[in-house]
Amino acid sequence: MRSLLVIRVQPTIAASSDAIPLTPERLLGANGYHVQVAGSEAEAVKLARVAEASILHLSLADVEYWVNCLGKGKSDSPLLWWCAPDTASSSAESCEVETSFDGILTPSMTGPEIHWTLHFAARRYMERKQWEQERKQLQSRLEDRKWIDMAKAILSDLKQISEAEAYDLLRKKAMDERKRMVDVATAIVKAHQLLQS
Incomplete structure (x- = not known):
C-alpha cells in the first residue's frame, strides 16, 4: 500500500505559532508514501477511486458524512482515522460512531509502526468486506x-x-x-x- 488519500476540511492549527504541525501527509510522505489531500467532497470522491486507503483527518462528528461521500463515489479501500490532538479534542462528545475503521494513525508513530498499521488495516478491511458479504x-x-x-x-x-x-x-x-x-x-x-x- 503506497498511494494514500488524506481527507481534511479544516487547516491544521499549530500548538504554538512557530511550530509546524505534524500532519498525516507530512508523516506518511516522510516514510515513503505517496499522499494526496482532499478538502472538498468532489475532490475526495475523485481521488478515493485511485487511493489504496483513505485517512480521515477529521473530528469523529464529521466522519459519517465523509464516509457517506466516499461511498457515493464507490470508494472501496481501507479507512483509517488520524488521531491527533486536534481531532481527538474535537471528538470528545462523539466518541461513539457507526463507522467501522480499519485502523488508526497517530503523529507519534514510527515508520515501521505506520507500515504495520497500514498492513493490518488492509487485512481488517478484507475481513470486514467478507463479513458484510456473508451477512447479506x-x-x-x-x-x-x-x-x-x-x-x-x-x-x-x-x-x-x-x-x-x-x-x-x-x-x-x-x-x-x-x-x-x-x-x-x-x-x-x-x-x-x-x-x-
Missing part, C-alpha cells in the same frame, strides 16, 4: 426461508396436509415451472394475501 447472503437466505415457511403454512391449511408434504409440493411446483422455490412461495403467499383482503 445470510439475510437473503432468512428472507427466502420466511416466504417458504409462510407458503408451507398456507398450503398445509388449504390442502389439509402436513408441512413436510406442503414442502414437497412447493419443491415439485418449482421444479415443474423451472423456478426457484422462493419465487413460487412468494407467488403463493401474495396470491393468498390478495384473496384474503
